[in-house]
Amino acid sequence: MPLDIRALPAPLDAALVEGLRKVDFPTLGHYLEEGFCDPALQRVAGSGKLVGRAVTVRTTATDSTVLHHAAGIVGPGDVVVLDTGGDRRHAPLGEVVVNALVARGAAGAVVDGLCTDIDALRDLGLPVYAFGRTPLTTKLHGLADGSLCAPITCGGVPVHPGDLVLGDANGLIIAPAGRLAAVLDEAIEDDAEEPALVAELHEGKPLGSLTGATETLRLLGAFN
Known part of the structure; x- marks a missing residue:
């Protein structure tokens, strides 16, 4: 697929974000079926509750060029949600990328794949969700493939830029703001x-x- 680089999504409603910080996320499971990520996609670093705006990224199995660009433009409250195209061998997310996210004030990161540098990630404290860990990393090949702020899939859930990302020790919910507000x-x-x-x-x-x-x-x- 060709490169598809789009603008960042609109800001979230501050009152909705504040309300979601107060609710116990499993309580939402009494009312919803959609939006719940694969339970194997678990928090590997950080603590507490994650509430933020999804900034969607799609990479190839071996090339994280688009992710490096995205890590430099996110802002406070953003959660990078990364679709690796189903790759479960390479880690696009590690110490350098997560430091870049922390420096930008991002709220967290979710990778539909693997991460690396787990000790450094835990020291940084940013909430990071992944399917596992590996020392095999992606590279900056500069392939003309990938996307930023386009629809993706993560943990079996369709994700659109601007969706709300909710995470705690139980797992992840990613859903449109209107569905959660209801x-x-x-x-x-x-x-x-x-x-x-x-x-x-x-x-x-x-x-x-x-x-x-x-x-x-x-x-x-x-x-x-």
Whole structure:
């Protein structure tokens, strides 16, 4: 495929970003099915919650020229989301690229592939998600192939520039802002109600009675 270099996406809504920082990401799993990356795509460096704007990059298996360009133009709150075309041998993301992202104030990085320099990445503290690690790195071949801020796939999820990237120790969600905004208020309400539910469990009340699951089974004839 030819080179496809586009402008950075529009800024995210600040109120939506702040709301997403407050919600427990697994609570979103009560309301959504789409946007959840392959569970093998896990955090290998950094800590805490990641909320940021997706800046999409596509590279070839061996050439990270486009990624080096992208690392120099991202800004605060951006998350580089990298599609390697399915490569699971080469690491395009390592100490130098992640230092460049930190210097630009980026929020994190996600690679649909491997990373390297894991000790240095952990020292830097930037949230980085990858499928694994290797000492075999990409090179700067300067191939006329790759893209910046064009649609890609990462962790089995279609990703568009400007999508929201949510990450924690459980994994990653990448979804359009509008889809997340539609369920955010209900998810925050659920989080607020959970401590009372947990307290009732420790008082001896059955979970199925509290959630209505037992009554549902009764209506389905499970206890006849």
